[in-house]
Amino acid sequence: MSSSFGKLFRVSTYGESHCPGVGVVVDGCLPGMSLTEPDIQCQLDRRRPGQSALSTDRQESDRVAIQSGTERGLTLGTPISLFVPNKDQRPGDYKSMADVPRPSHADFTYQSKYGIRASSGGGRASARETIGRVCAGAIAEKMLKTALGINIVAWVSQVGQIKAPETEGLNLTRAMVDTSMIRCPDTDTAKAMEALVLKAKEEKDSIGGVVSCVCTNVPAGLGEPVFDKLEALLAHAMLSIPATKGFEIGSGFAGAQMRGSVHNDPFVVKDGRLGTTTNFSGGIQGGISNGEPIMFRVAFKPPATIGLAQETVDFQGRQATLAAKGRHDPCVAARAVPIVESMAALVLADVMLQQQARLAGMALMNQTQL
Amino acid sequence: MSSSFGKLFRVSTYGESHCPGVGVVVDGCLPGMSLTEPDIQCQLDRRRPGQSALSTDRQESDRVAIQSGTERGLTLGTPISLFVPNKDQRPGDYKSMADVPRPSHADFTYQSKYGIRASSGGGRASARETIGRVCAGAIAEKMLKTALGINIVAWVSQVGQIKAPETEGLNLTRAMVDTSMIRCPDTDTAKAMEALVLKAKEEKDSIGGVVSCVCTNVPAGLGEPVFDKLEALLAHAMLSIPATKGFEIGSGFAGAQMRGSVHNDPFVVKDGRLGTTTNFSGGIQGGISNGEPIMFRVAFKPPATIGLAQETVDFQGRQATLAAKGRHDPCVAARAVPIVESMAALVLADVMLQQQARLAGMALMNQTQL
């Protein structure tokens, strides 16, 4: 019962992988913002499969249509409905899987939970569900950019055991990220990563990866303690993306190995405001943004659907061999980049609005109290 | 505006570190469950400081009182209010910090967000805020145990660079965990960890750690896709605990290095139900529990408040040296164990109730449709 996310900037997605289409309703966008389909399509294009040899061969020419909430290119402040028809469906590809739950996929758990499940593809567990997130995220991003100048850039920092050189990513742009198919801005690493992915693909196998993300120009004060700390909302958002296994903010798991005297971020004066010399905090302290770049990393497992034969059992417990015939991604990291950016934008848009309510209310109160 | 957590099992905490007390209101506990203070006090005792040489010397003899929601030792199904008075307050310890925001603490961000902050201690960012979580978690745990037989056990699996041998923890009990001060069930590792913590303490420094947690007897079907996937709720819950920097489920970040052919968990028949031979999924697939143990890890940074002198600036940007005089934990991992267990219980209680609504509704529908 939880296909919605957010409190003041609230999105509700719908759609299975093989029904008429997928979509999202965005409730809470500020009124008066210019918004037309191209604002959204650009991120959707980065998400779709078939962009390169690295992803599935499926060609999904996903086109988004705005169904409500704007007029003459401006948002009305009312719910924005976005719809993307499903095309290039080949339900036949999935027939052999009807009786055999795919290992590490959601067939078994959806059947356990609902007593029924979509007969082909992954239903709501399909990667197509993320289309709605990316559409909504593009709107959130435009709002954040216009209102506060916030930038969000994600990239692939690891594939298998190949890691990109450490970078804070402060000067990265999406154009730089997109120079390689694998979306790693370090050229040499990108080539090695791509070779690794292609090797996995040839071997009908799949491989995991890590996406890093940085959000700059985030003002201090965003995040709602104590249960909606900014890092908690980001963790929630990221772990709701299919195939994710972990989330780190700032120093992350490496921070568990450190001493406080090293890990603490001392304050200094920066551009007339208080900043920190290091950023092990990842831009968040006590659940609230501190004005430094927000930096986090998300781990993606190797896709569960592989062409290699797997020994498993069917729903009745009978031994079965499964070898997926559909067209599937050998590595989701590159296509996950815009999804991670979108989920970050959804979180930031929501906490921005909540903090704006406080700031505006405080301003009203101060007028009277002075 | 977000001191509440959960949807059907909803908790609301309140209280700063140095006000009359801290507490929690638990709304949504099932009626008719036996509940008295000792059910709660046991976990609260595991959380409080001053238990051993490893933690702060502050003696907080926190005693919980049930203020509402039960009668004759049974829950009424109405909100359960729990209150723990604040004692042993020494606001004086914090005076020197009034003008200097402690590095990597929440002084600066609370001030930025609210334009005001509690003058001593950490206010809502204080570790005392977690008292409410532990109290509420004890109630959730009792409900989960009674209704479904669910067990939740957490332990310290890493301090600094010292890691305990890998274990699934399936047979661990809290008694076994509590045999060492550091709450690591492996005796040799525990000793090494404790030595490391004491060394950090002597050096007026602090050190990070990792808490692992396993939840057993969780039935298949819990978790609410797509945004409230079970791992997403757990990540949210864990990253809302103070001082956390990362969350991993199942294979976690290591999964990013793996191939799908290895990472996939093949199905087999176990005890008459479908189970998996490996558990890289960590007990969750597609956001829904699959009946296998739920396994996750949480990274804690080294506590920010240390006795060592730190160079920083005050709120006005003037150079300042800070050396905390209060009594503070050199490592939070051991005391975080019951907090991690409690947050896991809050998540599971909530998704259990949501799935019970579905199962009961489906049963009603089937009676008619047959």
Next chain:
Amino acid sequence: MSSSFGKLFRVSTYGESHCPGVGVVVDGCLPGMSLTEPDIQCQLDRRRPGQSALSTDRQESDRVAIQSGTERGLTLGTPISLFVPNKDQRPGDYKSMADVPRPSHADFTYQSKYGIRASSGGGRASARETIGRVCAGAIAEKMLKTALGINIVAWVSQVGQIKAPETEGLNLTRAMVDTSMIRCPDTDTAKAMEALVLKAKEEKDSIGGVVSCVCTNVPAGLGEPVFDKLEALLAHAMLSIPATKGFEIGSGFAGAQMRGSVHNDPFVVKDGRLGTTTNFSGGIQGGISNGEPIMFRVAFKPPATIGLAQETVDFQGRQATLAAKGRHDPCVAARAVPIVESMAALVLADVMLQQQARLAGMALMNQTQL
């Protein structure tokens, strides 16, 4: 930011009166329920204008399409997206109103709130917004009927000063209600009401009315005290329908004139359960259904858009005369009947699921505690 309603059975509507279409996403429907378009279309047909001489002449042949959430005629337990294209748009009709906020309509308040508004029709304040409610309500009704046998029937009990004879409506069916255009089941009253509406129409005026509603077979125990008392949720639901001015449950405002000795509903044994001899409570006591029929009434004002010339001012404060040229309803009561039923169904579906969670949880607990 609030185009959603409900907690476990949650609906989100979208769409302005003159955009591509209106729709609704229904999240939380039980899985495995048979559902196809005709289940929904029947109520939608009762809502649409142009059904009779009593309503607007606009012909809106609204056809609903299921976009997601079902397969082979069964619900999947995932979000059900429903879309109804907008047709027969005549934006030109509204041009003269662009600069003059229509008295007692939402032009002025939307402009004040959002700084922008849909240029024609009522935008989100249009009656077309209720299409999504009716579609979602039809699904809720089917679920309530299948799971619990609940029946919901509403009718027009008053138009202007003409009131239908008092009835509890226990044996009323929708077919009986629909025998008259005005949807009053008492034939003589219906004729008088219809004459009154036609007279108002001829005079380019409009007239108010009251819709009564009864819900039977509602089991005892539904409603969530203290803030989500069943009557509070119903009041919220009903007052969210455009043009409503009042809500009464059971004795209503007449109850304010009564003595307790008369108003109290004594208990008796009925069909092996405790029932009451009278029903001034309207089927709800302490915010919880008591097993008796739930009875309430909703007041509708005369539609604001009338053909008669009205003296008013434009947005700049200049004197203006307004005479609506569009095709508008002289009385909304008849078309409001399925909307009232739908909103009642949305409320009951939500509290049913919440109580099912409790009942199922209690059953699990009792197994262990015994």
Next chain:
Amino acid sequence: MSSSFGKLFRVSTYGESHCPGVGVVVDGCLPGMSLTEPDIQCQLDRRRPGQSALSTDRQESDRVAIQSGTERGLTLGTPISLFVPNKDQRPGDYKSMADVPRPSHADFTYQSKYGIRASSGGGRASARETIGRVCAGAIAEKMLKTALGINIVAWVSQVGQIKAPETEGLNLTRAMVDTSMIRCPDTDTAKAMEALVLKAKEEKDSIGGVVSCVCTNVPAGLGEPVFDKLEALLAHAMLSIPATKGFEIGSGFAGAQMRGSVHNDPFVVKDGRLGTTTNFSGGIQGGISNGEPIMFRVAFKPPATIGLAQETVDFQGRQATLAAKGRHDPCVAARAVPIVESMAALVLADVMLQQQARLAGMALMNQTQL
């Protein structure tokens, strides 16, 4: 599971009538507002019983204590916990009622819903539950007054069949309302009402009443269409008060008898802004405040607990006679006045914050877009 109310200004109440105490947690109050107990106690004193011969003889000297969320008399922006101990308990008074559900009270429905209930008093259905609402409402009122200058005044406009002369109440103050015990500002009517209540009391009976309320200085733009229309939230809030049976906004049920040409509120220029000459809309159009006074009425039934003997049945269905021995109110209207004001304040505080988020966000966007 619903003892909470509000979205950004969120209150959670707890406490049964005969447990240690009742209380409320207020999450979302703006930081930096001066707040001490006297700000709250004044309204609490107006709510408590034993104020006059008209109410129960129970003396409840309810004293509120702030447990968290303020420091040095200023709000911190963190949850404010308020506690009021229960005193003067006489559980013995209720013993005879243990087996006999009181007609039109909540004994039967709570037992049906939860399978258990508080053994004496009304548990959560007791009037003492409203203490938390009044405490929270006092905080909301102070915030509304400070930030926007909003005034909220309620009064008793009807007792039994005695109605006060119609008034918009625009110049009423609480002091004027409190000049009579019955809280009707019209002296002659007040005397007649008081006589009627005393007569009912003497006859061991009870009587209903109506409370009217006006909110002035509410700016245009508050309320969140489409499901959280301002009148819908007010209706929800009012019908969640114990013993309420109806809600009317503006013209209310009388509006159902009117023609549009009369009912429409024409716009004029007032104090440099657009206002209306009449106010049948009750200050709200399309779910959004229009700047005119918000006017509504709430119907209260005669209290269910009366001294007169009532024929009914016990939980086992055996005939029983019930005559309440406790001390109970013969009419709740006078004491309901501060409760109605408080619930109105909770609604307005919440929608004010939501609109402030929008206004502040729009201001940020405009800076960039210009």
